[in-house]
Every structure is written in structure tokens, then in C-alpha cells.
Amino acid sequence: RIAYVNGLYVPHAEAGVHIEDRGFQFADGVYEVCEILNGHLVDETRHIDRLLRSLGELRMAMPMSRAALGVVMREVVRRNRVRDGVVYVQVTRGVARRDFLFPAGVAPTLVVTARSADRAKTEKTAETGISVITLPENRWERVDIKTVGLLPNCLAKEAAKAAGAREAWFVDRDGFITEGGSSNAWIVSATGLLITRPAEFGILRGITRTVTLEVARRLNLTVEERPFSREEAYAAVEAFGTSASLGVMPVVRIDGRVVGDGKPGRAARALRTEFHKVAEIAP
Numbered sequence: 077r078i079a080y081v082n083g084l085y086v087p088h089a090e091a092g093v094h095i096e097d098r099g100f101q102f103a104d105g106v107y108e109v110c111e112i113l114n115g116h117l118v119d120e121t122r123h124i125d126r127l128l129r130s131l132g133e134l135r136m137a138m139p140m141s142r143a144a145l146g147v148v149m150r151e152v153v154r155r156n157r158v159r160d161g162v163v164y165v166q167v168t169r170g171v172a173r174r175d176f177l178f179p180a181g182v183a184p185t186l187v188v189t190a191r192s193a194d195r196a197k198t199e200k201t202a203e204t205g206i207s208v209i210t211l212p213e214n215r216w217e218r219v220d221i222k223t224v225g226l227l228p229n230c231l232a233k234e235a236a237k238a239a240g241a242r243e244a245w246f247v248d249r250d251g252f253i254t255e256g257g258s259s260n261a262w263i264v265s266a267t268g269l270l271i272t273r274p275a276e277f278g279i280l281r282g283i284t285r286t287v288t289l290e291v292a293r294r295l296n297l298t299v300e301e302r303p304f305s306r307e308e309a310y311a312a313v314e315a316f317g318t319s320a321s322l323g324v325m326p327v328v329r330i331d332g333r334v335v336g337d338g339k340p341g342r343a344a345r346a347l348r349t350e351f352h353k354v355a356e357i358a359p
């Protein structure tokens with residue numbers, strides 16, 4: 077495997093950054109994960125747009141033009157011969173003597189990696205659906221920035237695994253679901269409404285979420301962007317999560333309670349199929 081690190085393509089096993097990198101010291105960095113389908117980068121423009129936004133929110137510099145970044149991403153995908161998988165892009169504030177204050181005149185660190193995913197396995201998972209657990213929200217307020225500071229997400233997903241579930245959904249102090257550890261959360265109400273939390277508050281604006289909203293409208297599904305509670309999720313007829321690496325992923329159990337009839341729902345399955353069609357033909 078080959079990784080890109082600050083201008084060089086290097087063997088993945090030997091790729092590294094300095095111990096004083098602020099990504100390592102302070103989680104002072106941002107990232108993107110972009111799906112690769114049939115060798116094609118899905119929603120590349122939106123991912124790079126969001127990367128620029130994350131960088132801007134942290135007053136961090138972009139190490140190269142977006143066109144150049146696109147070239148590097150493609151080159152990493154090519155050199156790793158990835159047809160289906162993900163490309164990972166990480167930018168940190170760079171290497172400096174450990175000090176809380178932002179260093180002056182330091183070049184950002186850019187790392188790009190790619191790896192293959194087992195698409196057949198993901199499809200199989202989607203056919204049965206996944207289980208989620210809920211946990212109290214304990215992340216900072218700026219989860220709209222895609223930072224590498226993901227320790228609460230790691231802990232939540234570990235707790236999910238220990239409970240035999242695949243994902244954890246965070247619940248805010250008012251009892252509303254925010255999002256998953258690495259996905260956005262959706263439910264379908266008994267009246268057939270698709271419900272997902274507005275992106276303005278307490279969640280990452282997922283690219284898959286945005287595209288799924290567009291796809292839902294095209295399928296004439298009615299969407300309500302509003303917070304929904306854990307109790308509403310328990311009573312939902314369908315639930316699912318969205319993320320670049322898993323697409324639209326049906327949820328069949330929440331905290332051990334069966335959702336609907338315990339099988340992936342109609343809306344989730346239709347959205348998954350349609351999402352893949354769109355992803356494969358998108359520029």
C-alpha cells in the first residue's frame with residue numbers, strides 16, 4: 077500500500093509524521109472520508125467543500141489547491157488499485173513545539189490514504205440491517221467541524237460493540253437523538269414521514285445525508301428535518317443511518333428493541349438503491 081504524506085508517495089508501512097505534529101498532540105486537524113465506487117470518487121466536490129469549511133472554522137490553511145488535492149486523491153486511489161473502498165484525507169495544523177497557541181509560519185501536514193472495502197459484505201449487512209444502542213451525548217458543541225478528535229465516538233462505538241451493536245446514537249440532554257458515532261440518524265414515522273435532525277444543530281452535515289435528502293425528494297418521500305426523540309425512534313416503523321462508507325444502512329434494533337418488523341424498511345431499501353445509482357453516475 078502507498079500513502080501520500082506532505083508531497084511524497086511512500087510505502088504505507090513506512091509513512092509517518094513527526095511526534096510534535098499538532099494532530100498527534102492536540103487532535104488539531106480535520107479529515108474527510110470519501111467513498112470510491114467502481115474507481116470513481118463519490119461526491120468529491122462536496123467532500124472537498126466540507127474539508128475547506130472545517131479548515132476555515134479552525135483557521136487552518138489548505139496545503140494545496142482543491143484541484144491539486146483532487147489529483148492526489150485520485151493518484152492514491154490508483155496506486156493502491158482501489159475499485160471499491162474509501163479515500164481518507166487528513167490535514168493538521170503542522171509540526172511545532174508543543175504549545176496551545178497556534179504556531180506562526182508552520183506548514184500544514186497533509187496525509188492521504190486509500191483502502192479497499194468488501195462491497196459484497198456491506199451489501200449483506202444492509203440486507204439484514206444493523207443494531208444500534210443509544211448513549212448520552214458527550215461531545216463538544218462543534219461537531220459540525222469534522223475534526224480528528226474522535227475519542228467520544230471511539231468510546232461510543234466500543235460500547236456499541238460490547239452490547240452486540242454496530243453503531244451508537246448519541247442522545248442530547250433533551251432526549252433527542254443527535255447522530256451516530258460515524259453516521260447520521262434517520263427514522264420513518266408510522267405516518268410515513270422521513271425524519272432526520274436539522275444539520276444546523278449538534279450534528280455533522282453528512283454528505284450522504286445531503287444526497288439522501290435529495291434522493292428522498294426525487295422518490296416523493298416526505299421529509300421532515302426536525303429533532304426526534306429516543307422514544308420516537310423506539311416507536312418508528314423504520315430507522316437507518318447514512319455515511320459515506322456504508323451508504324444508507326438500515327437499522328433493525330435500537331437498544332435491543334425491534335424496529336418495525338425487524339427487517340430493513342421499504343424506504344431505507346429504496347433510498348439505498350437509488351443512492352447507489354446516483355453515486356455511480358455522479359461526476
Ligand code: PLP
Binds near residue numbers: 257
Ligand atoms: N456524523 C459523524 C459523526 C460522522 O463521523 C460521519 C462520517 O464519518 C457522518 C455523520 C456521516 O457523514 P458522511 O455522510 O459525510 O460520511
